[in-house]
Amino acid sequence: MTPAELPFLSIKEAAGLIRKKDLSPVELTRAVLVRIDKIEPKIHAFVTLMAEEGLAAARSAEREIARKKYRGPLHGIPVGVKDTHYTRGTRTTAATPALSDFVPGFDATVVKRLKDAGAILLGKMALPEFSFGGLTPGSYNPWDLSRTPGGSSGGSAAALAAGLLLGATGGDTTGSIRGPACYCGVVGLKPTFGLVSRYGITVISWSLDHVGPMSRTVEDNALMLNVLAGYDPKDRSSVEIRVPNYVNAIGRSVKGLRMGIPRPSLFEGVHEEARKSFDEAVKVFRKLGLKIREIDIPNMREAEAAQRIIRISEASAYHETFLKNQPDRYGPSNVRRDVEAGSLITAAQYLRAQRAREQIVREMEAVLDKLDVLLIPAESEPAGEPQRGRYNFKSYFNLTGHPGLAIPSGFSNSPAGLPVGVQVVAGPFEEEIVYAVGHAYQSVTDWHTKHPPL
Amino acid sequence: MLEGRVLYMLRGVSDQELKEIIRTLARAADLDLSDERIEIVLPQFKTQMEWIETLKSFRLPLEAEPAIVFQPKRRAPKKKGSR
Numbered sequence: 001m002t003p004a005e006l007p008f009l010s011i012k013e014a015a016g017l018i019r020k021k022d023l024s025p026v027e028l029t030r031a032v033l034v035r036i037d038k039i040e041p042k043i044h045a046f047v048t049l050m051a052e053e054g055l056a057a058a059r060s061a062e063r064e065i066a067r068k069k070y071r072g073p074l075h076g077i078p079v080g081v082k083d084t085h086y087t088r089g090t091r092t093t094a095a096t097p098a099l100s101d102f103v104p105g106f107d108a109t110v111v112k113r114l115k116d117a118g119a120i121l122l123g124k125m126a127l128p129e130f131s132f133g134g135l136t137p138g139s140y141n142p143w144d145l146s147r148t149p150g151g152s153s154g155g156s157a158a159a160l161a162a163g164l165l166l167g168a169t170g171g172d173t174t175g176s177i178r179g180p181a182c183y184c185g186v187v188g189l190k191p192t193f194g195l196v197s198r199y200g201i202t203v204i205s206w207s208l209d210h211v212g213p214m215s216r217t218v219e220d221n222a223l224m225l226n227v228l229a230g231y232d233p234k235d236r237s238s239v240e241i242r243v244p245n246y247v248n249a250i251g252r253s254v255k256g257l258r259m260g261i262p263r264p265s266l267f268e269g270v271h272e273e274a275r276k277s278f279d280e281a282v283k284v285f286r287k288l289g290l291k292i293r294e295i296d297i298p299n300m301r302e303a304e305a306a307q308r309i310i311r312i313s314e315a316s317a318y319h320e321t322f323l324k325n326q327p328d329r330y331g332p333s334n335v336r337r338d339v340e341a342g343s344l345i346t347a348a349q350y351l352r353a354q355r356a357r358e359q360i361v362r363e364m365e366a367v368l369d370k371l372d373v374l375l376i377p378a379e380s381e382p383a384g385e386p387q388r389g390r391y392n393f394k395s396y397f398n399l400t401g402h403p404g405l406a407i408p409s410g411f412s413n414s415p416a417g418l419p420v421g422v423q424v425v426a427g428p429f430e431e432e433i434v435y436a437v438g439h440a441y442q443s444v445t446d447w448h449t450k451h452p453p454l
Numbered sequence: 455m456l457e458g459r460v461l462y463m464l465r466g467v468s469d470q471e472l473k474e475i476i477r478t479l480a481r482a483a484d485l486d487l488s489d490e491r492i493e494i495v496l497p498q499f500k501t502q503m504e505w506i507e508t509l510k511s512f513r514l515p516l517e518a519e520p521a522i523v524f525q526p527k528r529r530a531p532k533k534k535g536s537r
Contacts, residue, residue: 207522233527305508312502323485334498340487341498344479349506354520356512361521 006031007163008451011220014166015073018065025065025076029058029120032078036122036164039454043140043149045159047083047093048124054078057120064118073223075118079167082153083124084131085111085211086200094202096129098322098329108200109232110169110211117227122165126155129333131171131204132315134179134387137333141184142452143418147384150180156214157184161419161452167224168214173204173311175394177212178406178423182378185408185419185450187221187438188214190394192428193401194239196225197232205314206237207354208307208398217448218407218438222246225431241429249432254440255289257372257433262393263294269388271381273412277420278377281409281441285375288440295371298363300391302356307392307399309345309353316342361400365427368402373437374425378406382418397425405434408447419447464503472496 006014006028017023033051040046061076081087084094086104093099107115114121126139128151136154141147142162149158153170157180160168170177172190181188189212196211203209213224226247231240261282267275286292316323319339322330330336368374380389397404405424412418426433442448464472473492476499480487487495 299512301508302512305505306512308505309502309509337494337498340480340485340491341495341502343483343485344476344495344499345502345506351520351522352509352514354522355514355518356509357521359512359514359518 003027003031003034007035007166009166010217011073011077011166011215011223012217014077015075015223018076019070021065025058025061025120026055028076029054029078029122032122032164032166039162039164042145042454043142043158043162044138045126045149045155045162045164046080046123047095047126047155048091050090050121050123053090054120054122061118061120071118072227074114074167074227076120077166078120078122079114079169080123080125080156080159080165081111081114081121081169082127082131082156082171084127084171084202085124085169087111087121087124090124092124092202094130095127095331096329096335097331098326099202104200106200109197109234110228111200113227113230119167119227125153125159125168127152128154129331129335130202131173131176132333132335132338134175136180141383142454143185144383144415147418148183150183150379150383152176152180153188153214154180157181157186157188160184160186160214160216162454163451167220169211169228170214171201172210172212173208173398174307175392175398177210177214178378178394178404181214181406182408182421183383183419185421185447186214186216187218187408187448188212188406189221189225189431189434190397190404191225191229191431192403194237195429195431196228197230197235197238199232199234203314203318205311207314208311210398218405218435218442219247219250221405222250222435244432246431246435249435250439252432252436254437257290257437258370259285259290259292259437260295260367260371260374261292262376263296266297266300266391268390269380270377271385271388273414274377274379274381274420277410278422281422282375284441284444285437288444290437295367295374297396298367299360300396303360303396303399304392306353306356306360307395309350310357310399312338312342313345313350313353315339316345357399364400364402368427372426373433376423376425378421378423382412382415382420384418385415393423402426402428403431403434405438407438407441409445410447411450464500469496472499
């Protein structure tokens with residue numbers, strides 16, 4: 001294997017080689033840094049590159065492994081985290097001038113977990129200001145450099161697709177892991193609300209924010225979730241449950257599982273290429289033995305309205321200090337406008353949205369009572385195409401808290417060569433089922449093995 | 455997408471009146487909004503009103519609680535010798 005091939009190893013492959021001492025973490029990290037040097041100027045996926053720190057961590061990992069202190073599958077693996085995650089001693093900007101010189105004194109829980117697992121933190125990944133929005137200004141999609149990688153976890157998705165990292169994290173309040181994962185042809189999980197700690201991460205909305213793993217394969221995603229998931233008393237929403245070994249779900253039979261797909265009217269406005277790919281994916285799942293049936297997803301418009309009211313109300317509360325003390329330090333985005341407007345929503349209006357949320361959650365639970373998983377488009381269009389989908393398939397599950405896994409399901413013909421994807425949703429804390437279904441799909445398709453011609 | 459819906463509750467309300475509403479709400483929220491900022495905020499405020507209008511038609515039973523839970527946590531056991 002040549003050094004140029006190393007950055008596209010899966011985490012599983014690289015971990016196997018590292019464990020056997022056939023690959024050194026330093027060699028892998030250097031190979032990734034060489035590729036970053038070549039490709040990063042084209043896609044701008046990093047806010048802060050941590051080359052020196054990364055190499056030092058790689059040397060340390062190499063020494064530990066030589067002393068037979070192997071920590072697990074992330075030991076020696078180069079990863080990135082969204083630049084909303086606090087990193088001790090390294091600035092955390094959230095892409096806003098208001099935090100341009102903010103250097104946290106501690107690591108976010110997920111950063112600490114990655115470091116404790118021996119992962120090599122190579123950088124802080126690009127996002128829109130304060131993570132607001134579905135695009136990542138200034139970053140480019142590796143599949144078409146004239147287009148967006150999506151957002152808000154656009155830097156993480158673009159870097160994975162381009163082979164600049166082996167794993168990454170993202171944040172998801174309205175679909176910000178699953179959307180860019182789909183646009184860039186990688187895998188992204190929004191876990192169940194409460195499974196992964198948000199402590200030490202800048203906030204959009206306390207009750208909608210999720211943090212999750214992004215990767216090139218479903219199996220790698222499960223490896224990362226094994227490290228990221230778990231109770232954290234510092235996050236009030238963290239749930240104390242037994243965390244399984246998610247990798248055990250990989251390869252599990254999915255034959256006979258009941259899969260719901262949205263009835264045709266819910267596809268109104270979905271781009272023809274996304275729709276075609278979705279239909280093809282359904283055929284694959286049928287061949288895998290899943291029992292497919294059309295279902296209704298209740299109150300999608302109301303869910304979107306509730307999600308938006310909750311999101312901006314909570315964001316406005318978080319931004320109160322910024323608005324009061326440094327309103328002129330916002331960037332040129334619409335964040336300041338949005339949180340100013342959000343400050344005008346009344347408590348009763350906010351609580352009505354939270355009451356509606358409770359009802360919508362119950363209705364979705366009733367739908368899932370008769371199903372094992374739900375399959376929906378990950379995005380309604382390929383990257384950079386007009387967003388005409390009538391319904392938002394992503395933010396619905398931020399509202400309900402269910403896990404959603406975006407997986408690549410093909411490429412568009414017109415425009416040519418852009419990734420499209422589907423999303424697998426299951427009941428709360430059923431990430432194992434989502435992974436089993438996602439991996440089954442990847443075991444009979446090869447979309448996830450394609451790389452952009454950079 | 456929610457755009458393009460009829461704003462029943464804002465029907466017949468002029469932009470000037472809406473700006474006055476924003477000014478009053480901002481004052482109640484202790485938010486200092488200049489005339490220039492109110493002009494910028496106005497379109498977003500209208501969008502928010504659309505969301506709120508959409509939810510008005512959503513039937514909520516009286517027993518529906520908001521999806522907010524406060525769970526007091528048990529304090530850690532006291533160390534020996536402490537009161």
